[in-house]
Amino acid sequence: MEKRLIKKDALAGIPKKIRENFTVFAPVKVEDNVVFKELEPQEEPLVGHYQNTKNAPKGVFFPRTEVMMRYVRTPKGVQLKGIEMAAADAVLFGVRPCDARSFALLDLLFDQEKYKDPYYIAKREKATVVTLACARVPYRTCFCTSVEGGPLDGKGSDVLITDLGTDFLVEFLTPKGEKLGSYFEGTPASEEAEKKKEEVKQKAEGEIVSHIPAREIKPILDVNFDHPFWDTIHKKCLACGTCTYLCPTCHCFDISDEMKYDDGRRLRNWDSCMYPLFTKETSGHNPRPTQKERWRQRTMHKFKYYVDNFNAIACVGCGRCVMYCPVNIDIRKIVEDISKLQ
């Protein structure tokens, strides 16, 4: 694995160079929001001068809506017109370590032995993730170290860039990342840089003020499906989809068919466990009839079911749901409260 030091002022020009050969996704300021999106020809990405994007970058691999296939209705029945799985060579530039980690977590689900999701995999395989480590921790709501991540964590990344103060340390973590080597002109990193990175890491981790007992609540969740605690979270919940739509790891989807005359298309869309239609069955029955059951689902899915299935917590500690919930339902407090249940 190669490591290089690059000059601080060199970083801003790199996405532009990469754009000549790749589709680039990066943080962009749009009105008052910093969003992670595909760079339009005239758009300038934010490099370094942002905390984190409002939306999670999961949408690159798992878009809010995507066409799975097209078909046409004929007198002889329905005929398949094509499956859409084309993906461009892409670079995700300036992802934060928590969000990069979300890709590794989503891989466990979409690219597992039993089920392979071709739509996700097609995009994921052709994409290279260039991560900008959090040398300064962006928010007081960040809690990545409580969910097995860290401000300098490289999981899910192909290239990891760390601000060492004087230079950037660029680590090429995977063969995919090494292929981008030519865009990062610099000098080989010495052991000293290594040491400096360790210092930056210690400092950044120390800056994190939010901590949650994420692993510790698993055994409690295992036996408390019917605990009265579940009556206490949801009352003020608006049942909007903000938390799930901004979440880097939420991945529930809904499939629907849309017809226009004889032309049909099958779409996959984000779903949200906060919605009344979530898991509603054709009969009209819904096993999760109220917000209480939906909130239990969201909590269990992140801190129990995903651990059962993949031995990983489905939360990266980015704090988006904490910051942007319109009624301040705070997952940190929920986890904390659960840890105190008898």
Next chain:
Amino acid sequence: MEAIERNLREEAKRLLAEKKVDVIVGYEAGTLPLTATPTFITDPAEAERLVWNPLCVHNLAKYVHDVITQHRNSQKRVKPESRTRKVVGVVARGCTSRSIILHLQERQYGREDIVIIGVPCQGYIDRKKLSVSLNGEEVLSGTIEGDEIKVMTGTGEKRLRLSDVLADNCITCRFNNPIISDVSLGEPASAMKAEEEFNEVNAFEQLSSDERWAYFEKEMAKCIRCYACRQACPSCYCPECFVEQSRPQWVGIGGDASDTQVFQIMRIFHMVGRCVDCGSCIAVCPMGVDLRKFLKKLDKDAFELFGSRAGSSLEDPPVLSTFKEHECEDFIYNP
């Protein structure tokens, strides 16, 4: 403000202790600095949690409707003689009381189902404005001192004028005191700049239809269809929204721009004479869609054409659910 808060807690404690109400819907401090969040108090001892300050954003009438409806539904399978009523106490400022009036007029619950604790209001802080005036820096801590907000961010302490970060709907609010209440706390609040209420809409009306449409398209393109606006709106209480109906399906759930526009247009048009301009839909929108421009236009039309303002008086029913003989309908005959 502190005196009102103290009275509020005492009043809430009394109402709960005397069993005049089963639950109080109010605000408590949030887990993030400079935030308040809706809360439900059932134990008199918990009344101490209640707060009343310019961080109280949400129109709580939405929760009054939710709590009463859910309780009614839970009583459906109970024998008629054993059914119970649930009385909800609610902390209500002007716009909240207007929404309650609208609910009462639309027969959503009875006057006996609610106890209104009226509070005067000088507007609430728009979190997006606050964030912009801090250049997007995170609020580490903050306090409100009179007309000033003291905020600590990563780059040091900043002082902001409260009036600079109030929500637009608050700055020009005409009804910042409760219209109806059972308990009234504090002195009535002084008037806001109500005469400027329609300035923004008037300016928008001057644009060409192409420009207005372009603005609508631009704003709607931000929408991620999380439905926070609909969910926060006290006037959006349909048991099933048309966007969630599937037989037939009125709106696609994909990312097609026209589907989003249809959802928003339909919601906005359902608000004619029913929007109290509480700003909740805008406050909760994670993407900062400017819904108010369009809602305020309909508000203005309802007022200028029919002299109606949603929930401004119990005696003045919603404009689209009433017919008055003198109302001229020339347009039908002379298009």
